[in-house]
Amino acid sequence: MIPLREAQEFVLGACAPLPARPVPIDDALGCVVATSVVATEAVPPFVNSSMDGYALRSDDTDPAGGTGGSVHLEVVGTIMAGSPLDATIGPGQAARIMTGAPMPAGADAVCMLEECRYDAEGAIVVIDRPVAAGNFVRRAGQDVDVGDTVLEAGSLITPGHIGVLADQGVVELAVYPRLRVGVLSTGDELTSGPGPLPMGKIRDANRHTLLALVRREGWDPVDLGIVGDDEEALGRALDGAGARCDAIVTSGGVSVGDLDVVKLVLAQRSTGTMRWMQVAIRPAKPLAFGILDGPVIPVFGLPGNPVSAMVSFELFVRPAGLRMSGHQVLDRSVVPALAEGDFRRRPDGKTHFLRSFVSLDDHGGWHVRPMAGQESHQLLAMAEANALAVLPDGDGVEIGGQVQVVLTEPGRLGSWSSASERILG
Ligand code: AMP
Numbered sequence: 001m002i003p004l005r006e007a008q009e010f011v012l013g014a015c016a017p018l019p020a021r022p023v024p025i026d027d028a029l030g031c032v033v034a035t036s037v038v039a040t041e042a043v044p045p046f047v048n049s050s051m052d053g054y055a056l057r058s059d060d061t062d063p064a065g066g067t068g069g070s071v072h073l074e075v076v077g078t079i080m081a082g083s084p085l086d087a088t089i090g091p092g093q094a095a096r097i098m099t100g101a102p103m104p105a106g107a108d109a110v111c112m113l114e115e116c117r118y119d120a121e122g123a124i125v126v127i128d129r130p131v132a133a134g135n136f137v138r139r140a141g142q143d144v145d146v147g148d149t150v151l152e153a154g155s156l157i158t159p160g161h162i163g164v165l166a167d168q169g170v171v172e173l174a175v176y177p178r179l180r181v182g183v184l185s186t187g188d189e190l191t192s193g194p195g196p197l198p199m200g201k202i203r204d205a206n207r208h209t210l211l212a213l214v215r216r217e218g219w220d221p222v223d224l225g226i227v228g229d230d231e232e233a234l235g236r237a238l239d240g241a242g243a244r245c246d247a248i249v250t251s252g253g254v255s256v257g258d259l260d261v262v263k264l265v266l267a268q269r270s271t272g273t274m275r276w277m278q279v280a281i282r283p284a285k286p287l288a289f290g291i292l293d294g295p296v297i298p299v300f301g302l303p304g305n306p307v308s309a310m311v312s313f314e315l316f317v318r319p320a321g322l323r324m325s326g327h328q329v330l331d332r333s334v335v336p337a338l339a340e341g342d343f344r345r346r347p348d349g350k351t352h353f354l355r356s357f358v359s360l361d362d363h364g365g366w367h368v369r370p371m372a373g374q375e376s377h378q379l380l381a382m383a384e385a386n387a388l389a390v391l392p393d394g395d396g397v398e399i400g401g402q403v404q405v406v407l408t409e410p411g412r413l414g415s416w417s418s419a420s421e422r423i424l425g
């Protein structure tokens with residue numbers, strides 16, 4: 001057995017970022033930007049009003065030098081967003097202005113509509129309080145100045161960034177492309193689709209789980225179907241998929257059974273790079289990993305048990321795929337949690353990953369319980385879990401102790417005392 005870190009470093013060492021390429025900004029969400037973007041335009045591009053109201057000269061509103069009193073200003077026009085006023089606001093004048101409309105020359109402040117009064121015809125506006133210079137005025141470049149870095153190389157692109165790029169008139173930018181990941185199930189026992197199950201057959205769960213995991217990372221899943229435990233068929237499937245994928249994930253056929261063909265075929269097709277590892281973890285001990293000779297892409301041979309396949313994806317495919325996608329942070333958040341259940345175990349030289357459910361209490365404290373059903377074929381417990389509790393080799397943790405927990409489903413966090421109690425009973 002080899003330590004998890006060593007296996008992860010071996011895999012990560014073989015998975016370099018894909019070459020960056022330009023994509024339209026609307027296709028860039030969730031990608032990592034390859035080169036920094038520097039602003040060539042100021043945002044806002046011109047001085048404008050941040051309120052519906054009257055643009056005026058602040059000096060006019062304080063005739064008594066701070067002692068107050070009302071002023072009557074002549075309204076010389078209306079400025080809508082998108083339509084500048086081709087006139088200067090002189091002393092004693094004002095212009096009706098809408099949010100986002102350019103400030104007219106001469107004016108230096110806006111009085112919001114709610115604080116104005118009008119004479120009967122609306123030709124005169126009455127201001128009852130002094131309005132400070134700059135009131136409700138957005139200066140040009142207040143958000144972004146020319147020369148500001150608006151997107152740092154290596155950043156994950158968010159919806160907000162896409163708006164910032166649009167603000168700059170950027171139509172395309174260089175990103176690490178979305179990873180295309182092929183998913184292939186292996187095993188003579190597998191069938192898919194509806195209909196009664198012939199004796200001895202099982203349905204193919206892994207392909208669908210792994211395709212979903214790929215999709216959830218924002219990568220493009222490529223369904224490569226099922227192949228039996230047949231070296232030739234598997235070889236053909238890998239050869240055919242290479243051109244369409246940046247990485248391939250298989251499940252099954254990597255343990256020590258008679259028909260564990262994935263490791264054999266990988267050894268033939270990834271000369272010198274294939275490594276069949278017994279990783280010191282439970283579940284997901286066996287892993288075959290190699291770089292194909294033809295199209296030079298990594299192949300992850302995950303174990304067949306459904307929970308093992310998912311944990312192996314989490315520990316190997318996800319960080320490797322993130323690196324190939326240009327990410328620098330490859331690890332998930334790990335939090336210390338109070339053990340609300342029994343996390344004791346026996347020493348066996350392995351790190352255990354227990355399917356668990358974590359909850360956050362009102363004071364920001366984490367609580368964790370192991371799911372019932374910790375065998376590597378018990379997929380339902382994995383589906384109901386939202387975290388993996390990490391138990392290093394040893395005797396584990398008793399109720400009341402502290403457990404390190406990987407938040408694998410941050411969108412499914414429980415709130416302690418309600419949801420967690422209900423789900424876990
Ligand atoms: P293997 O790694 O091929 O020895 O398979 C280990 C266990 O996982 C066996 O019980 C297989 O039947 C099961 N298994 C393999 N592939 C799948 C799959 N795609 N979906 C569900 N179970 C599977």
Ligand code: MG
Nearest residue numbers: 187252253304
């Ligand atoms: Mg098998």
